[in-house]
Amino acid sequence: MPEVGIVLVGHGRSASALLEAARGVCGESGLADVVAIDAGRGETDDLKKRMRAALDAVDRGAGVLMIADAYGASPCSCGIREATAPPVVLSGLSFNILLKLASLDRSTLSPEELARACVDSARRALAVHVPSPAPAKETTA
Incomplete structure (x- = not known):
């Protein structure tokens, strides 16, 4: 049964750092095939290529969830534009979101x-x- 594909995108190196931290806590199993794209300072031709490749690679027929650090910022907007099929977008990438994601069954739930x-x-x-x-500290005289 196909699973929902997951791509994380964030400014600087935030996406890969958060993914590494979450894998360190909950192990590889729930997040093994999650792809993190670090956008650096924003949209570049290189980012466009990496986003397109990542979104295509994780799409196995059950849809794609893109988790971005900030909705509407250039990395998120780049991902939306570069996707072959529009992904569901969740903004506010955080450690807590990744820990929850690791516990969910991506073969039975939709991206939404x-x-x-x-x-x-x-x-x-x-x-x-x-x-x-x-x-208040007591003072002795």
């Missing part, structure tokens, strides 16, 4: 279902922690 499951997990992972004020 995968994206929605990752978004739900990422939302739950967001938090703001404000420490309680430290108790």
Whole structure:
């Protein structure tokens, strides 16, 4: 049964760094065939070629999910333009999204279902922690 193909794209070296970190935590199995494209500073002829090749390579008939660091930024826009068939796009590439992705069955879920499951997990992972004020120190005279 074909699986949804996954391409990550991000500025600088963020896509490969996040993928490496996630593989380090959850192993290769759930993320083995995920392709990371590091865009450097943005769109170039080289990026166009790498995006087209990656998107074509991961498309095995079940669709493609492209996870980008920022929707509308040049790496994401390049991926959308270079795709043979329009991919489902999830923006906000993060470590938490990749950990969730590693646990999902890409042979039974559509690209959109995968994206929605990752978004739900990422939302739950967001938090703001404000420490309680430290108790006042007693002074001795």
